[in-house]
Amino acid sequence: MIYTTLNDLDTEQLTDIPVNIDYLNFMMGGIDRGIRNVHAEVSVMVVKCQLVPISIKDGSHEDSWIHSFTAQYIDEMIAEVDRMSMQPGIKQPVFLLLKIGRMILRLTKEQTVTVFPSFMSTTMYCDSQFQHIAAITEELTKRFPGHAIVFRTLNDIHHHEEISRFKSAGYHPLISRAVYLFDSKDSHSKNERKDIRKDIKRLKKSGYTVTDKLTDNEFRQLLPLYEQVYLEKYSIHNPHYTADFFRFLYHNMTLKWFIVKDDDQIISFMAVQQVGDTLFPAYFGMDQSVKGLYFMTSGLLYQYAIDNQLKINNSAGAKDYKLARGSRPALEYHLIYTNHLRGVQKAAYQLFVKIVTPFGALLLKNLQFK
Template identity: 25%
Template sequence: MLQELVSDLTIYTQQDYHHFVGRYADKIHSMEAHLLQEEPNTYVRNVNTHMMILGGADDAWPISLNNKEYTNALICSPYTTYVKYPLDIISKFDQWWFRSWLLLSVKTLDLLCKVTKINCVVQVNNNLNSLLKHPTSFSRLIPRLTSLLTQRYPQHAVLFFRVNKMLDESLLHVLQKQGYIVFPDRAAHLFLPGQPYMNRSYTKRDIALLNKTHYTIVPHDDLREKDVDRICELYRKLFIEKYSKFSPDYTRAFFHQAILHRWHHYTAWRHPNGQIDAFVSWFYRDQVMICGPLGYDTQKDKKAGLYRMSIAWCLKYAHEQQLIFNLGAGSDQFKLNRGSVKVLEYTAVYCRHLPLYRHIPWWTLRWAFALCARKLFEANTM
């Protein structure tokens, strides 16, 4: 049922699809519209959540609603983010003492998170991507938005992920002022206009490789229907099989719609045998270029430089267009060598309307990250 509780903010559910596309005609082919028609696991295989859309005066944003759902992807579950994912990547940390400390901490946090219902959250602006950019309009909407969501979902905490200290500076300040519990939980890599990252020796070598490759660079409009299966396969090879099973597991249906309706801009690398061996994508929010799904054949010789060429292509485009480029977390040394700036990203949680025991996991996480954030930000796996 259509819920219009606070001023010009409206919550649209699956039953409100026709109201939604009537009001936001330009979004008829958007991911938001598709999430009002299909279950989210149609597009992200390992997601278990309920999706709705929060509509404002001139834009709309997806929100996810969870209760328990402990078997879930990172993008919808604080429990997966802070318990299951660290256990999945614990072997990638070098120091034995840090692995031991992390294992003990996470095992303790496991029970605490379940008892205090950490997954009972409504997450704002959850686009089911690992990277996002919060709109500048959120800074003035936070009081009304918080009121709306706490009225509509009085048993749920209100959650914002990936609040970037540089890109979302005003929003971060407002969230703190409005009583949200705020803590940094990772660092993202930004490439900034005016910074000489194209003059870095690593970037120059990557561009040289890009210019002499025997691969054909395939622009978005030249991708074929049969390429969709390969793109899906390459993404899974990298993010699900190599990195973590808790990364968003995008389906063929996701990539089909994303390419068809340009949810992201795609570029691919086709081998002389006709097969796609790498691809990269990006999307825009508020004049910021944000890396979307990417992938490459992890069985190929590293000398082929598939990942290097993919990132070089993005850097070249961001430089030409004078855009900030958000390449996300992880692979720290690779990105720093090419001139990235490391910027903290924060989680913000509003739970003042909830019983005191529901505050405990968020206080604990704020305390824990204050103690160990430096080590976590130094690790390439974050």
């Protein structure tokens, strides 16, 4: 049974709740309260006494890439190619390929059910979320015969065994991104350790202060800092958060906050999620005009991981910085189940996966691993 509100759910039947209930309840009440450019209905079901949230996407909206294949693989790539310095003879064929990709995705109808949606760039999983893959898939294919079933953002280092299990269950890996993983217990070079120490030393010399506390009138400072980085510098296809969303996160989510201030003014922030022994910098923003601020703020994350012997899934981007500090590249995948679909829709999904995954993996290894 699918539940659209937690009030209808008999919680006594649950033995495993692998997600934050407050966050889930917030999203079930309407995603647009927190993320303006994601269109989906969030519901839950119970599979073998486990609470399983799902997000149902019907059709191709102008969505953020965190919840849309068209936005991730086409719109984001168009924006990326536009920023690149390419000769016209190269750029035009690339745009043609992206146009073909858009046509193929249009044939899929962009109808998906995402399992355990986090609405973050990276979904952090605990082990129990992979226990009932077959049962979850069976239930969802019955209830959503026209939707692809998706588990997002597994990487080939942390989730090597899980990806194999998904393949055995009939899922296909769709290449997503190159991500950078840091393990404080790894053997790191002298230069890698030195760069992290330099970041912290630079912060101490700056005179900036670091706190994990926010007062009620400071939340309005966070959104412009986020937008400077992710919407103005990078892409309008990144999530469009609301100020109230950051307020909700601070009060209701167990996140580690690094807030850097210049006197009373917040100049950067990072909100970090921890699942098991792995950290993920889920939310970040900074004043782009402050030189070296990214290094200093990220240095806090690396130092925290080292001090507590933790790992970091440092997501994508800033390749040179992350590699220089001992992060290791990995390929990230979405796992997609389409065997229950029919006709053109099924063929379009499978064609897209067969083209994008090998080509994308090769490209990422050549461009993002060194």
